[in-house]
Amino acid sequence: MTILPGSQCTTMAEVRTGVDQLDRELVALLRRRFDYMDAAARIKPERGAVRDEARKAQVIANARAAAEAAGLPGAAIADLWDRLVEASIAYEFEAFDRR
Secondary structure, X not given: OOOOOHHHOOOHHHHHHHHHHHHHHHHHHHHHHHHHHHHHHHHOOOXXXXXXXXXXXXXXXXXXXXXHHOOOOHHHHHXXXXXXXXXXXXXXXXXXXXX
16 A cells, blocks of 8 residues: 555545554664664663763753654653653663673
8 A cells, every 4th residue: 555645645544554654664763773772881881871861851852842843742752752761771771781
């Protein structure tokens, strides 16, 4: 089935096909993001360096600003990014502990 831009969808089947494809793309992007967490765990000299609250705040602020610039709800995106960053930190701790 052809994947149409949201603005061109006229049926729920088209919408769902597009959403499913985007979800697959998002998971692939998350894999790439978590690859960077593997790299960070390899590069950081000590476990205590895994959590960096200043960097976390910066990443969330950047996502919120980008979301708002794109016409998306900044607070909702900031909440998603908070969860994403926390999941990334947990993953990085696990990666650090495996090395």
